[in-house]
Amino acid sequence: MNTRPPRRERALTEALVEMADTLVADYDVVDLSHRLASHCVDLLPVAAAGLLLIDEHGDLRMLASSNEQARLLELFQLETDQRGPCLEAFHTGHPVLVDDLESNGRRWPAFAFEARRQGIRAVHVLPLRLRAETVGALSLFSNDVTSLSEDDRRLGQALADVATIGILQQRALERSETVIEQLQGALNSRVTIEQAKGVLAERGGIDVDTAFALLRDYAREHRMRLSDLARSVGVDRVVAADVLRRRSG
Structure with a gap:
């Protein structure tokens, strides 16, 4: 009798353990967020994932994405008319599930058009929320017209909840200024990562x-x-070269 758990169950366990391991006193919010996006693509029937987070002014900004496609779609919402399913989920604190952007994306025509242009046919957005406080939104993009099953939605929300807890640690909740400093630091780090990618x-x-x-x-x-x-890649050519050597490793 094979008693080994199914592949996705093992992968989910590994993902939750890995993300929980980051919840230490000096964890990295940016790393946690990128891991969340990667795990969503690995565990859910989606093509890409992106994460938006509030800054010190309460405005949403792009923090992490699984690929360039997700990054561009998140930025499109933020830089155009400030309308889209990701922003709606953040402002309402409730999931926004769109199985077919062509027929159900009329609330955000500009976003729906751009998403379809990039090959995205469905988007499901889950809020990053702890009690009454919403700090961001997790966007799941699909290349096909598809619904997110209840099990998949709950799994995605569970991953989002782990990340939310990481972002809003108890010590940060006790002092709102600390929350702002941590979140702003994470957003600044995201810019550094984008520069290193370039x-x-x-x-x-x-x-x-x-x-x-x-x-x-x-x-x-x-x-x-x-x-x-x-940061090291941006200022040290030796480090950048060492990272690039992984291609042949």
């Missing part, structure tokens, strides 16, 4: 998704914060 892509002649995968894997292998490694 450096690696240019020097290695690779696309930005491959550059990010190399960056992420190198950080994990060397037990480094993603943001710390990104």
Whole structure:
């Protein structure tokens, strides 16, 4: 009798353990957020995932994405008419589930058009919420017209909840100024990571998704914060070259 758990169950356990391991006194919000996006793509029937987070003014900003497609769609909502399913989920604090953007995306015509142009046919957005406080939104993008099953929705929400707890640690909840400082620091780190991706892509002649995968894997292998490694890549050509050598490793 085979008593081994199914593959997805094992993967889910590993994902939750890995994310829980980041919830220590000096954890990295950016690394946690990128792991959340990656795990969503691995565990759920979606093509891409993105994470929006509030800044010190209470406005949403892009923090993490599983690939360039998700990053561009998140930024599109923020930089155009400030309308879209991701923003709606954040402002209402409730999931926004759109199985078919062509027929059900009329509330956000500009976003729906851009998403379809990039090959996205469905989007499901889950709020990052703890009690009455919503700090962001997790967007799940699909290339096909599809619904998210109740089990998949609950799984995605569970992953989002772990990330939310990580972002809003108890000590940060006790002082709102600390929350703002931590979240703003995470957003600043995201910019550093984007710059490092560009450096690696240019020097290695690779696309930005491959550059990010190399960056992420190198950080994990060397037990480094993603943001710390990104800063080193930006100022040290030797470090950048070492990261790029993983392609042939």
